[in-house]
Amino acid sequence: MIEHKSVFSAFCAAAEKWPERPFLNVLPETAKVYGIASGETSYAEVLAQTRDAQERYCAVGLQAGDRVLMLLENRPAFFLHWLALNALGVVIVPINPDLQSSELEYIGRHAEPVLAISTPERKGDMEQAARDSGQEFACVTLADTLPVLRASDTASYSAVQDDPAAMLYTSGTTGSPKGCVLANRYFLEAGHWYANAGGTCTLKEDAERMITPLPIFHMNAMAYSAMAMVAVGGCLTVLDRFHPRSWWQNVRDSRATCLHYLGVMPSILMSLPEAPEDKRHSVRFGFGAGIDAKLHIPFEERFGIPLVEAWAMTETGAGSVIAANQEPRKRGMNCLGKPGPEMDVCIMGDDGVPIAGTEPGELLVRRKGDDPRVGFYSHYFKDDVATNEAWADGWFHTGDIVRRDEDGDFFFVDRKKNVIRRSGENIAAVDVESVLMQHPDIEAVAVCPVPDAIRGDEVFASIVWRGEQSKDAAEAIVRWGLERMAYYKVPGYIAFCSSLKLTGTQKIQRAAQKQMALELLEKSEAYDTIHLKRRQLVS
Structure with missing residues (x-):
């Protein structure tokens, strides 16, 4: 049973229990990138700063249920302002800083926020999104004076676990991104799960230290990294991003006892020259997903760190987690481990009949007990139809294809949904297609994933083009796409074709289109544009 009512109340309890312990640690490299001070900030100091911010937000009329966009990159201030807003019952909407005009306009319109908090470099973009969306919400930086939104409500907010704490936008398989509403309980359950998972990824209450380069605006860093440290009184070091060549020095400087990773990270680190200090660190384990199977054992032997592979989704949170945190971990086999005792699982065949043997099928999950949705997302914002479809027949349909061996271990096979997984980012093919179709010279387009040795997947676009077909x-x-969507969504390969593979009802034949993409790549008949895919730097 989770005792706390909100993210803020859980942090208050941690600050009371461990006031002098550090909660946040900023390394010099990260501090230089963001122009902030390096060093540690204790639980007591963070709480004091949080209460000051809470008073300022309350004074300008922010109220429970309001939504606030937060584009703060991986700055430690994100946590402070999240806590302050959570204390008032305000729902934060973290914004991926790589999003561009059309994506910001959509979220601004769909989320209906009352305020946006941004970095100075992106304030103009957020103001444009406020105008384009028709919402006209106020936009500020952390240094700006807050605008008065309404008369301040002197009544204190009484937190409830089921109250929404955040809304994260996820790439769906159809239509626009969905707003995934996450309650306080979602975050509390995530911290509780991690603190009690045990096995290879055991967390202790004697000053644990975690380092992560993963984005704060995703559930991994928000729910698991941050809430796990709050649960055990640990210290969190968040990097601005993953810097391969300075990674191990960052790990050593942070005195990390555990780390989080995505599959692309081990691949890059293994490509670097071996060094005498490869094992010179204090890390007991790494926790993540997606490591290249053939690199799993070599990585652990070279760096002396067990990597615990796990499965979860933004929607499932800690309501259903599969983790290979118990030995034997079956390394190098894409093994996810066994489901925890708190969850029900079903592997469903295409015929709608559960698979009892070792054949692959779609993973369906739910929580055991009276409420199958405990720890899961609450719902998709303004989309009851999609929420009900995802929970058809009382099971959450993950869209992931898995298999189970004779020992009961689960193994990831593929994605059923038309989602491209590039360097940890989920990209909906239809999302990219909808933007590209706005180009005046694109008559038709089909987007699909193709394999990439480093990133997992890369975006491949087959385009029916009205102009001259050339590399230029x-x-x-x-370049046109980079102005309108996040850089990672833009095609890394483009092939011009006279027509697409379509069904009798003029829908894209996804499987046939993907096979055609693979054949075009093999024949070198697609233009490689990966070198153009870079984060858009703001001067």
Whole structure:
């Protein structure tokens, strides 16, 4: 049973129990990137700063249920302002800083926020999104004076676990991104799960220290990293991003006892020259997903760190987690481990009949007990139809294809949904297609994933083009796309074709289109535009 009512109340309890312990640690490299001070901030100091911010937000009329966009990159201030807003019952909407105009306009319109908090470099973009969306919400930086939104409500907010704490936008398989509403309990359950998982990824209450380069605006860093440290009184070091060549020095400087990773990270680190200090660190384990199977054992032997592979989704939170945290971990086999005792699982065949043997099928999950949705997302914002479809027949349908061996261990096979998984980012093919179709010279487009040795997947676009088909044209399309969507969504390969593979009802034949993409790559008949895919730096 989770005792706390909110993220803020859980942090208050941690600050009371461990006031002098550090909660946040900023390394010099990260401090330089953001122009902030390096060093540690204790639980007591963070709580004091949080209460000051809470008073300022309350004074300008922010109230429970309001939604606030937060584009703060991986700055430690994110946590402080999240706590302050959570204390008032305000719902935060973290914004991926790589999003561009059309994506910001959509979220601004769909989320209906009352305020946006941004970095100075992106304030203009957020103001434009406020105008384009028709919402006209106020936009400020952390240094700005807050605008008065309404008369301050002197009544204190009484937190409830089921009250929404955040809304994260996830790439769906159809239509626009969905707003995934996450309650206080979602975050509390995540911290509780991690603190009690045990096995290889055991967390202790004697000053644990975690380092992560993963984005704060995703559930991994928000729910698992941050809430796990709050649960055990640990210290969190968040990097601005993953820097391969300075990674191990960052790990040593942070005195990390555990770390979080995505599959792309081990691949890059293994490509670097071996060094005498490869094992010179204090890390007991790494926790993540997606490591290249053939690198799993070599990585652990080279760096002396067990990597615990796990499965979860933004929607499932800690309501259903599968983790290979118990030995034997079956390394190098894409093994996810066994489901925890708190969850029900079903592997469903295409015929709608559960699979009892070792054949692959779609993973369906739910929580055991009276409420199958405990720890899961609450719902998709303003989309009851999609919420009900995801929970058809009382099971959450993950869209992931898995298999189970004779020992009861689960193994990831593929994605059923038309989602591209590039360097940890989920990309909906239809999301990319909808933006590209706005180009005046694109008559039709089909997007699909193709394998990438480093990133997992890369975005491949087959385009029916009205103009001259050339490398220059392909690169022009990419540059056009970079102005309108996050860089990682833009095609890394473009092939011009006379027509697409369509069904009798004029829908894209996804499987046939993907096979065609693979054949075009093999024949070198697609233009490689990966070199153009870079984060858009703001001067």
